[in-house]
Amino acid sequence: MxxxxxxxxxxxxxxxxxxxxxxxxxxxxxxxxxxxxxxxxxxxxxxxxxxxxxxxxxxxxxxxxxxxxxxRKFKKSRQARLSLLSQSNLMIVFMPAPSLRMVLFDPEGRQVGEIRDMKMWKFRWFLPYFLDRLFPRRLGIYDHSANLEASILIDRKGIDISFAKDSCKETIINKKDGFKLVYKNGCDRYSIAKTFFHTDFQILDETSKRIARLRKGWMLLEWGEQFRDPNTPVLSFEEGLTAKEKLRIYAIFATLFLYRNH
The missing domain is CATH 1.10.287 (Helix Hairpins)
Structure with missing residues (x-):
């Protein structure tokens, strides 16, 4: 797509x-x-x-x-499609889903991945979110070919991540710390300052260095040739992040945008 x-x-x-x-x-x-x-x-x-x-x-x-x-004649880049985990900038859109269907595009307008419910039970479409929260919310992070990169199980305590390629599992515990949301995974610690309008999310590591940022209302002019909605959220990663770090960040944003289009 x-x-x-x-x-x-x-x-x-x-x-x-x-x-x-x-x-x-x-x-x-x-x-x-x-x-x-x-x-x-x-x-x-x-x-x-x-x-x-x-x-x-x-x-x-x-x-x-x-x-x-x-x-404008949709651009067909001759360059090979980059993988989901090698992207530095992504555009995010949402489609209807029981809890979440977050579609990820590169700046050329090509789908490079998706975060969605692993089981689309039909009856969940009709449940208000406060009832749907009673069910296990298992999401999958998929690449552009619908290959599973990781699965996420979200509950009140945090996020369980299972990585598909090496069968490893991690648990990210979330909690509130004043005006910040804090996510801990062993020695790794990520924090996000709360924003009133949810237009600028910055993920900081344990040294308070920004490693990822999601913004609305900010887009390069050339990207606007394909993305006609100027408020399309833009997710940017800092250089040097590993594949697992990016998957953790995707999992964190999945929890923030649950029921975005329920």
Whole structure:
């Protein structure tokens, strides 16, 4: 999948949601139109209609974004696709999922990986997040070919990470320390300062050196040729991080963005 296909997918999802939102009002009018005053019925139907209208506008917006990429002739780089764990800069988008489906793109607009539920049980789509939290939340970190790089099990105490390539396991314990979120893995310690609008997350190591950063509303102009949403989150890694360190950072961000599009 590339970013153009993502916009088309989200446009299709939005138009389906827009139509689905009109189903309850139709049946309510059919059954209760003569039993209740019209004023009450209209007030009850307004939220459904507004939601349907909003979804339709999102559909139009994403169709336009996809069309703009076509007009600009989507770049097909001759360079070999880089692996997920060799990227320094990534764009993050979210698709509907029971808990999380975070799709990762390189600056050229090519999908290089994904973090998603390992089991998409259908009934979980209809559960509010506070009920879904009662179930084990096991996510997978996949590369562009859907090969598993690591699995994540999230609970209240922290994160259990199982690395696919060497069968090693680690536990990251999370806790709050004033205005910071702290993640500990043995001798390794990561911290993130809380932000009010969640527009700038900086991950610091035990020496308070920044090793990764996720920002919204910040993007190079050339990346904007493919990513038509200027608020697309950008994840940047500092040089010299190992593959395992990057997987830990992906796991931490997965916990921060759970139920982003539930």
């Amino acid at each position: 590339n970013i153009q296909q993502y916009y088309l997918k989200t446009a299709d999802i939005s138009i389906n949601a827009s139509l689905a939102a009109l189903v309850p009002p139709f049946f309510i009018l059919l059954v209760f139109i003569e039993k209740f005053p019209r004023t009450y019925l209209i007030l009850f139907l307004i939220p459904f209609i507004l939601y349907s209208f909003l979804c339709y506008q999102i559909h139009l917006l994403n169709k336009q974004r996809a069309a703009e990429i076509v007009e």
